[in-house]
Amino acid sequence: MKAGMSVGLSTVRFKRSLLIALLLIVTVGCDQLTKDVAQQYLAFEPPRSWFHDTVRLEYAENTGAFLSLGNGLSKELRVILFQVLPAVWLVALTIALFVAKPMPPLSAVAWSLVLSGGIGNLLDRLFHEGRVIDFMNIGIGSLRTGIFNVADVCITIGISLLVFELLQRPRVSVNG
Numbered sequence: 001m002k003a004g005m006s007v008g009l010s011t012v013r014f015k016r017s018l019l020i021a022l023l024l025i026v027t028v029g030c031d032q033l034t035k036d037v038a039q040q041y042l043a044f045e046p047p048r049s050w051f052h053d054t055v056r057l058e059y060a061e062n063t064g065a066f067l068s069l070g071n072g073l074s075k076e077l078r079v080i081l082f083q084v085l086p087a088v089w090l091v092a093l094t095i096a097l098f099v100a101k102p103m104p105p106l107s108a109v110a111w112s113l114v115l116s117g118g119i120g121n122l123l124d125r126l127f128h129e130g131r132v133i134d135f136m137n138i139g140i141g142s143l144r145t146g147i148f149n150v151a152d153v154c155i156t157i158g159i160s161l162l163v164f165e166l167l168q169r170p171r172v173s174v175n176g
Contacts, residue, residue: 016108020097023112024119031120031150038135038149047137055138060147061131067146075130083125090118106165113158120151 038059042048047058063078064071070078093115097108124132134147 012102016102016105017098019105019108020112020115023109024116027113027116027150027154028120028123031116031154032123034150035120035124035133035135038133042135054140055136056144057135058137058147060134061128062134062147063131066152078130082130083122086118086122090115090122093118104165106161110158110161110165113154113161115158117151117153117155117158120149120154124151 038057042057042059045059047056049056062068062071064073065082070081073081093111097111097115121132132149132151134149134152136149136153137147138145
């Protein structure tokens with residue numbers, strides 16, 4: 001490899017690493033701060049709503065996954081499924097993001113958002129006896145989302161960006 005290519009590649013990798021680190025700091029920080037505020041001001045209070053109940057803030061602690069799936073599992077199984085396995089996956093994703101070949105900036109942002117959401121929820125599980133703090137809910141009438149948090153929003157946006165990017169790729173013809 002030529003020296004110029006090596007310097008260029010290391011500059012690209014440095015910029016990507018800086019972008020990833022900044023996204024992680026901002027999004028995990030925002031997630032943890034909002035969960036702390038929710039715990040202080042929403043716990044033991046009735047739900048608060050705005051815009052004709054389209055946006056609702058309501059404190060909840062979730063021992064399961066999305067929409068409380070797995071809530072009824074044993075504590076040991078929940079630790080494995082919701083703490084150990086995600087921690088291993090998050091370490092692998094972190095390594096891949098920081099040392100992988102160059103990737104499009106949108107991919108780096110998308111995977112960083114998924115990583116930050118995973119870290120935010122894993123931190124909750126580690127510091128709140130296996131529970132994740134949720135506090136946001138949106139909907140119209142009886143058509144509502146589950147209760148979620150900033151980490152969940154990061155994961156959802158990250159996956160949406162990955163799907164968008166996948167759909168934008170040129171299609172490869174099988175017939176040549």
